[in-house]
Amino acid sequence: MEVAPQADPPVCRILDYGKYKYQQQKREKDARRKTKSQTVKEMKMRPKIDQHDYEFKTKAIKSFLEAGHRVKVAVFFRGREMAFLDRGREVLEKVMKDCEGLGKVEVPPRMEGRYMRMMLSPIPQKQKSQKTEADSRKVSLPEKEK
Numbered sequence: 001m002e003v004a005p006q007a008d009p010p011v012c013r014i015l016d017y018g019k020y021k022y023q024q025q026k027r028e029k030d031a032r033r034k035t036k037s038q039t040v041k042e043m044k045m046r047p048k049i050d051q052h053d054y055e056f057k058t059k060a061i062k063s064f065l066e067a068g069h070r071v072k073v074a075v076f077f078r079g080r081e082m083a084f085l086d087r088g089r090e091v092l093e094k095v096m097k098d099c100e101g102l103g104k105v106e107v108p109p110r111m112e113g114r115y116m117r118m119m120l121s122p123i124p125q126k127q128k129s130q131k132t133e134a135d136s137r138k139v140s141l142p143e144k145e146k
Contacts, residue, residue, distance in 0.1 A: 040119075042072040047087040054091070058098050065102040065122045075116045088116040096120075
């Protein structure tokens, strides 16, 4: 096996090829094991969703984001609801606002047939800790009295 081809003369090493292939497979297997697969979860809502149902579903969305999953939030319109697309957009904007600290909007709300969909992706842990530190600094600063 050639170790340093740029050297003059090139440096080579004699090794057991079977052992080399085995170690290479083992390294690849470890690399695959360490990668985190990110699945996409979907949450369906309606434009006339009730407050309790909305809270229940946003709680589930937050838990998905905390677990590191991407979340597709969809508002389904049927019948005459297609005339009130602004209500669906309001629901999705409310979800965006409620999940602001946990996830960021990857794909903004857009219509796909009878569905208005958006995609949320989790914020990495480093960015979360930086945001919480910045928020705590803002809170701890005393206000000037007049």
